[in-house]
Amino acid sequence: MDFHIWEGGSVRLRPIQPSDWEKFHQDGMDSEIARLNDAIYGPRSEEGTKRWTERESEKGWDGHNFRLAIENLKGELVGSISTNNCDPQNGTFSYGVSIFREHWKNGYASDSIRVVLRYFFGELRYQKVNAHVYSFNEGSIKLHERLGFVNEGRLRNMAYTNGRYHDVLIFGLTYEEYLES
Structure with a gap:
């Protein structure tokens, strides 16, 4: 097997394609996933999702700020990372x-994060990554702990959803910690 920097043990990162719209549209209707990722927004039409995937597919590459589709090694779209x-x-x-619900618990999130860390630390000379995680997102908290991230702090009452305020946890990983993990 040839090594490819955008491939991990179970995933491959690739540009978002206009044909991905249907999976993103279906995912966008899942309120629990929306709440875990960011916030619940109003419903988006199929045409709106098609326009979004078109815009994402046309964005240029600056090497730093990006959104990529995550597919498993069978070629199935399973989520995205930005x-x-x-x-x-x-x-x-x-x-x-974000991993689509039907693909949870397959290691795709952790593998995708490792691919991005390998690129930023190994190619771009970045020295630290930060992740903000809602205090109610137990899966993401455990994921970051398993990846070796350090809980660096808590911002209290930063997110309002589902009728109450929640804290945001700040996780960080330095280049040296990455090398040890």
């Missing part, structure tokens, strides 16, 4: 990952 708050001067970045 990077943000990329600061090349200070060497810090953040990311978000």
Whole structure:
């Protein structure tokens, strides 16, 4: 097997394609996933989702801030991962990952994160990654702990959803910690 930087043990990261719209549309109607990822927004039409995937597929590559589709090694679209708050001067970045419900518990999120970390730490010389996790997202908390992230703090009452306020936990991983994991 040839090594490809955008491939892990169970996933391959690739650009979002216009033909991906249906899976993203179906995922967008899942309120629990929306709440875990960000927030619950109003319903989006099929045409709206098609336009979104078109725009995502046409975005240029700047090497730092991006959104990529996650597919398993059988070629099935299983989710997406995006990077943000990329600061090349200070060497810090953040990311978000979302796996479609029917593909939960297959290791796709952790494998996707490892691929992104390998790129940012090994190719771009970044030295730290941060992840913000809602305190009610137990799966994401456990995922980051398994990946070796350190819980660096708590921002209290930062997210309002499902009738109450929740904290945001700040997880971080340095380049040196990444090498040890």
